[in-house]
Amino acid sequence: MTEAAPTTLADLRAEIDRIDSEMHALLMERSSIIETLIAIKNTQVSGSAFRPGREADMMKRLALRHKGLLPLDTIEGIWRIIIATFTYVQANYSVHADVSGGDAAMRDSARFHFGFTVPFVTHEDARAVIKAVADSAGDLGIFRMDQGASAGIWWRDLIGSDAPKIIARLPFIERPDHPAGTPVYCVAKPLADAAVREIVLYAARVERWSEVLRSGLAQHLAEVSASAADGSHLSLLVAASGEVDQSAIRKALEPAGLSDFSEIGSHAARFAVKSVR
Numbered sequence: 001m002t003e004a005a006p007t008t009l010a011d012l013r014a015e016i017d018r019i020d021s022e023m024h025a026l027l028m029e030r031s032s033i034i035e036t037l038i039a040i041k042n043t044q045v046s047g048s049a050f051r052p053g054r055e056a057d058m059m060k061r062l063a064l065r066h067k068g069l070l071p072l073d074t075i076e077g078i079w080r081i082i083i084a085t086f087t088y089v090q091a092n093y094s095v096h097a098d099v100s101g102g103d104a105a106m107r108d109s110a111r112f113h114f115g116f117t118v119p120f121v122t123h124e125d126a127r128a129v130i131k132a133v134a135d136s137a138g139d140l141g142i143f144r145m146d147q148g149a150s151a152g153i154w155w156r157d158l159i160g161s162d163a164p165k166i167i168a169r170l171p172f173i174e175r176p177d178h179p180a181g182t183p184v185y186c187v188a189k190p191l192a193d194a195a196v197r198e199i200v201l202y203a204a205r206v207e208r209w210s211e212v213l214r215s216g217l218a219q220h221l222a223e224v225s226a227s228a229a230d231g232s233h234l235s236l237l238v239a240a241s242g243e244v245d246q247s248a249i250r251k252a253l254e255p256a257g258l259s260d261f262s263e264i265g266s267h268a269a270r271f272a273v274k275s276v277r
């Protein structure tokens with residue numbers, strides 16, 4: 001009986017070349033359905049190919065099935081670039097980012113989530129980002145969720161049926177040591193049927209702050225995500241479970257003298273994994 005020859009470096013490299021060429025062929029095969037995808041999704045009419053709910057679901061399934069030596073950071077980054085670039089070739093877009101808190105974290109977030117093919121445009125604050133998206137055909141905007149008071153009441157710029165809306169919260173897969181983990185809201189022109197409504201966001205204006213608001217909102221799976229003085233009033237950004245009817249949220253705000261209330265976006269429920277390092 002002849003013994004199997006030991007594996008050589010050349011054998012391993014041949015194996016890697018075979019796998020690389022299969023992965024490349026699969027990516028080209030994935031891209032071959034783009035034309036049909038554009039037609040079926042009617043992207044030319046809507047001007048946008050984003051399906052944030054589908055993306056959140058894909059990223060979640062990817063994290064859940066991933067195992068082995070390769071870091072989740074790498075796998076997540078590769079798929080973010082695949083998905084963002086496939087969206088880009090269906091309908092070109094740019095990513096507008098608020099760099100008022102520093103360029104580095106926002107650039108990392110944009111490059112990680114959208115890759116290098118999608119143009120990256122910087123702005124001085126969240127409101128300028130929202131305006132750039134409003135003035136575009138189908139661009140995206142990103143800004144930090146934890147904006148300071150100097151950012152103004154940016155969420156009121158999302159009120160109105162034609163105004164941009166929050167469509168996602170990034171990163172999709174949260175963990176303490178995420179390489180591009182700055183929590184950001186992603187805004188786009190209204191996506192109508194493409195929006196995912198696990199968490200729904202509202203802009204509200206009340207006469208005053210009242211501690212009963214917090215418990216009243218919590219009873220309806222809602223919380224205040226941001227607040228700012230608004231003349232003699234107080235403006236609130238409220239995040240609520242999409243399962244709760246908006247009339248219940250409205251009612252919980254009434255004791256504080258609610259004067260206006262509008263939906264300003266929605267996103268997928270948060271999904272977190274344990275630290276992977």
Ligand SMILES: C=C(O[C@@H]1C=C(C(=O)O)C=C[C@H]1O)C(=O)O
Nearest residue numbers: 049050051054055082083086087
């Ligand atoms: C391909 C689609 O368009 C976009 C790109 C995706 C992808 O490349 O997997 C997923 C969701 C969309 O944001 C789609 O709608 O399925």
